[in-house]
Amino acid sequence: MMQYFEGINWISTHAGMSLVLVLVSFSVMFVLWRWQCDKRNRIELGDLICVDGRIDEKKFTRFGAWVVSTWGFVYLILDDKFTEWFFVGYMAAWVGNALIDKFLNQPKETGITPVESKPQELQK
Numbered sequence: 634m635m636q637y638f639e640g641i642n643w644i645s646t647h648a649g650m651s652l653v654l655v656l657v658s659f660s661v662m663f664v665l666w667r668w669q670c671d672k673r674n675r676i677e678l679g680d681l682i683c684v685d686g687r688i689d690e691k692k693f694t695r696f697g698a699w700v701v702s703t704w705g706f707v708y709l710i711l712d713d714k715f716t717e718w719f720f721v722g723y724m725a726a727w728v729g730n731a732l733i734d735k736f737l738n739q740p741k742e743t744g745i746t747p748v749e750s751k752p753q754e755l756q757k
Contacts, residue, residue: 654707699727
């Protein structure tokens with residue numbers, strides 16, 4: 634039976650892992666969609682990209698970039714081209730992004746204030 638498949642290398646580790654990735658991705662999306670449709674749950678997938686029911690450019694862009702970079706991360710792992718520098722860059726991009734966002738949006742009561750530009754003062 635295997636003689637029919639000798640010339641075809643479609644059952645490789647790479648293809649198998651890609652298939653597993655696709656199946657897991659669709660399974661996770663299905664579960665999230667079911668939770669979203671359940672009236673008893675408070676999960677709102679729109680919160681990933683929306684603020685007050687409207688698409689927020691910052692959240693939409695950040696979520697899209699996260700999806701693309703994570704898919705690239707997985708592709709590098711599956712293609713055996715992944716190095717620790719890709720991991721450091723990936724983590725630095727997302728952890729750094731979150732830290733800078735928290736710093737810039739923290740309340741002023743903490744005593745640490747981010748640099749604010751005031752157009753009136755710059756025009757003098």
